[in-house]
Amino acid sequence: MLEKTLRRALERGGQRYTEQRGAVYEFLMSTDSHPTADEVFLAVRGRIPGISLATVYKSLETLVGCGLAMKLTYGDSSARYDARTDLHHHVRCLSCGKVCDVPGSLPEREVQRLREGADGFEVTGYRMELLGYCTSCRS
Amino acid sequence: MLEKTLRRALERGGQRYTEQRGAVYEFLMSTDSHPTADEVFLAVRGRIPGISLATVYKSLETLVGCGLAMKLTYGDSSARYDARTDLHHHVRCLSCGKVCDVPGSLPEREVQRLREGADGFEVTGYRMELLGYCTSCRS
DNA sequence: ATCCTTGCAAAGCATTTGCAGTCAC
DNA sequence: GTGACTGCAAATGCTTTGCAAGGAT
Numbered sequence: 001m002l003e004k005t006l007r008r009a010l011e012r013g014g015q016r017y018t019e020q021r022g023a024v025y026e027f028l029m030s031t032d033s034h035p036t037a038d039e040v041f042l043a044v045r046g047r048i049p050g051i052s053l054a055t056v057y058k059s060l061e062t063l064v065g066c067g068l069a070m071k072l073t074y075g076d077s078s079a080r081y082d083a084r085t086d087l088h089h090h091v092r093c094l095s096c097g098k099v100c101d102v103p104g105s106l107p108e109r110e111v112q113r114l115r116e117g118a119d120g121f122e123v124t125g126y127r128m129e130l131l132g133y134c135t136s137c138r139s
Numbered sequence: 140m141l142e143k144t145l146r147r148a149l150e151r152g153g154q155r156y157t158e159q160r161g162a163v164y165e166f167l168m169s170t171d172s173h174p175t176a177d178e179v180f181l182a183v184r185g186r187i188p189g190i191s192l193a194t195v196y197k198s199l200e201t202l203v204g205c206g207l208a209m210k211l212t213y214g215d216s217s218a219r220y221d222a223r224t225d226l227h228h229h230v231r232c233l234s235c236g237k238v239c240d241v242p243g244s245l246p247e248r249e250v251q252r253l254r255e256g257a258d259g260f261e262v263t264g265y266r267m268e269l270l271g272y273c274t275s276c277r278s
Numbered sequence: 279a280t281c282c283t284t285g286c287a288a289a290g291c292a293t294t295t296g297c298a299g300t301c302a303c
Numbered sequence: 304g305t306g307a308c309t310g311c312a313a314a315t316g317c318t319t320t321g322c323a324a325g326g327a328t
Contacts, residue, residue, distance in 0.1 A: 128267035
């Protein structure tokens with residue numbers, strides 16, 4: 001169950017479970033819309049009317065720190081958050097900023113080939129996203 | 140020669156050649172350090188002492204609009220600019236933010252495979268970057 | 279009881295904008 | 304001469320921070 005997972009991950013880092021963090025995590029797990037911090041704020045406020053945007057930001061960073069969420073910082077505008085932790089990529093609409101999941105991954109062999117060109121760097125990962133236009137923005 | 144290239148690209152969009160745009164473009168072509176807008180500003184101020192940061196921002200966006208530069212907006216902090224227009228990727232230091240070029244590209248076949256998973260999107264391109272730690276940040 | 283977390287308001291930073299004066303064509 | 308561009312300063316948008324009050328263990 002979600003709360004248990006969160007409690008365990010938080011304890012590992014000496015942090016505490018709170019209603020606010022619980023609500024943020026549950027909302028993030030319940031959607032695949034890759035919400036911005038503000039969208040999380042608006043959604044969670046339905047359950048915890050007094051929550052502040054600053055708390056949402058702090059909670060999201062805490063989740064990222066625990067490995068329970070990813071921060072998607074491609075793109076120019078605001079960051080988006082994703083609670084899917086398995087390997088996958090994204091496609092972003094250049095017009096409205098919407099982000100969707102793209103299943104599948106690049107072959108390790110190809111990533112390795114690029115990695116060899118990164119002289120002097122200790123490469124620990126990579127990020128890739130497709131760019132284009134979503135259905136509604138094309139019309 | 141650089142100025143001619145710039146003039147031609149600007150004219151195509153009904154825009155004018157100025158000393159400021161010339162200096163920004165020349166600086167960007169002369170370096171492979173993927174500078175931020177502020178770094179461009181500091182460098183160009185040596186040649187045009189009165190230039191403003193706002194003008195640098197506007198000039199950079201103009202260059203991007205003309206296809207003479209790329210904006211690298213991965214990462215959390217400030218955007219970086221690159222006048223290399225051939226296909227290549229980047230590696231970014233997670234500690235200091237430094238960006239270096241990585242030669243080579245992904246096989247079209249692999250990109251195509253991913254693209255098929257982007258339902259409803261008209262995919263026009265992609266971006267990928269390696270992440271890791273540079274020599275100085277590892278010590 | 280301790281120390282972490284919250285909410286508020288203020289600060290921070292990168293970037294953009296409005297506008298009067300200036301410049302390119 | 305006309306419309307585009309510059310420089311300044313103020314504004315914007317997203318995110319972070321300082322701090323007193325409240326909450327988790």
